[in-house]
Structure formats: structure tokens, C-alpha cells
Amino acid sequence: MLVLYYFFGVVLMKLLEERIKKDGIVLDGGVLKVGSFLNHQMDVPFLDKLADEFYRLFKESGITKVLTVEASGIGIAALTALKFGVPMVFAKKSKSSNIGSDCYSAAVRSFTHGNTNNVIVEKQFLSTSDRILLIDDFLANGEALKGLIKLVSDAGATLVGSGIVIEKGFQGGGDELRKAGYRIESLAKIKSMHPLGGIDFE
Numbered sequence: 608m609l610v611l612y613y614f615f616g617v618v619l620m621k622l623l624e625e626r627i628k629k630d631g632i633v634l635d636g637g638v639l640k641v642g643s644f645l646n647h648q649m650d651v652p653f654l655d656k657l658a659d660e661f662y663r664l665f666k667e668s669g670i671t672k673v674l675t676v677e678a679s680g681i682g683i684a685a686l687t688a689l690k691f692g693v694p695m696v697f698a699k700k701s702k703s704s705n706i707g708s709d710c711y712s713a714a715v716r717s718f719t720h721g722n723t724n725n726v727i728v729e730k731q732f733l734s735t736s737d738r739i740l741l742i743d744d745f746l747a748n749g750e751a752l753k754g755l756i757k758l759v760s761d762a763g764a765t766l767v768g769s770g771i772v773i774e775k776g777f778q779g780g781g782d783e784l785r786k787a788g789y790r791i792e793s794l795a796k797i798k799s800m801h802p803l804g805g806i807d808f809e
């Protein structure tokens with residue numbers, strides 16, 4: 608039974624790699640567009656299977672809340688939260704740098720937009736008794752995850768780990784965080800990609 612369970616995980620990761628190769632568009636500057644199934648149009652039945660895999664990976668961890676950052680991680684984070692039967696919270700981008708005392712906040716530099724946003728979560732939605740799973744669509748330099756890690760730490764909650772749909776391994780953010788001791792599970796890890804030369808996985 609255990610072997611079968613693991614086997615489904617491996618098959619799913621292969622399916623995800625195939626889907627990225629088929630539908631992904633590699634842009635100059637190291638950006639991958641997967642808007643046809645992940646973060647613009649969403650293939651919900653397919654994302655539901657990815658959420659099953661996050662559940663399989665973290666089901667023993669006593670998760671009480673799933674946390675992501677606005678906006679493109681919200682879909683997969685919501686599906687994942689449904690599997691665990693827990694709420695999903697997304698850190699909101701705040702235009703104001705003048706954050707009230709009722710919010711936790713972190714500065715996050717956006718890889719895709721090149722700007723820095725303050726992201727905030729109201730204190731009432733994270734507590735010291737929470738065991739948090741971070742979910743995001745992409746992991747590149749690790750800025751978004753570092754911001755979320757700060758929010759969890761400021762709240763005194765327990766960070767269990769992170770589930771990522773697509774990690775761009777060549778940008779190094781994931782391995783830096785793993786070295787620092789964080790558990791990061793990426794369903795697809797890209798070794799290299801080029802606008803004309805295709806996509807290779809680790």
C-alpha cells in the first residue's frame with residue numbers, strides 16, 4: 608500500500624513535468640509562463656491532484672493552517688487547505704508601508720515585477736498554536752517564502768514546511784532555504800530552461 612502511494616506521487620510529478628513542457632512558455636529573463644493551467648486559467652481537476660500530493664507529503668504534520676501570498680498561489684493553496692480540512696490565509700499586498708499594530712508584515716521583493724511589496728496578515732489569523740504549511744505556485748530566489756517565514760515567526764506559530772508546485776532550481780532560493788533547515792517539497796524542480804532550448808528537470 609505504501610509503495611503504491613509513493614508510486615502515485617512519482618507518476619504525478621512526471622505528469623506535471625510533461626504538462627510544463629507542453630504548455631509552459633519560457634520568456635527571456637528566467638520567467639516561465641504557465642498561465643494555461645496554473646496561474647491565470649486554472650486546470651482545477653489537475654491542480655486538485657497536486658493538492659492531493661501536498662496532503663500525502665504533509666499529512667502526518669498536524670497542519671492547522673495553510674498560508675500563501677497574494678495572488679497566484681491562492682488557487683492551489685485553497686485546494687490544499689481543503690484536503691487538510693483547515694483554513695487558508697493569504698498574505699495581502701499592502702500599498703501602505705504604514706502598517707497598523709493589528710497586522711504582521713514583511714517586505715517581499717517580486718522576482719516577476721521587480722518591485723517590493725509589504726505583505727500583511729491580520730494578527731487574528733495566525734496564532735502561537737498554529738502549525739503552518741506554506742504553499743506557493745513558484746519558488747525562484749526565495750523572497751516570497753522568506754517573507755512568509757517571517758510572518759509565521761513573528762506570530763510565534765510553528766512552520767512545518769513548504770509545498771511548491773514549480774521550483775526553478777537554477778535560481779538557488781530553494782536550496783538556500785533547505786540548507787538553513789527548512790523543509791521544502793517541490794513537485795517539479797527545473798534545472799535549466801531557455802526560450803529556444805526547452806526545459807530540463809532535476
Ligand code: 5GP
Binds near residue numbers: 638641676746747752
Ligand atoms: P521568489 O520570491 O522565490 O523569487 O519568486 C516566487 C514568486 O514569484 C512566486 O510567488 C511567483 O508568483 C513569482 N514567480 C517567480 N518566478 C516565476 C516564474 O517563472 N513564472 C511565474 N509565473 N511566476 C514566478
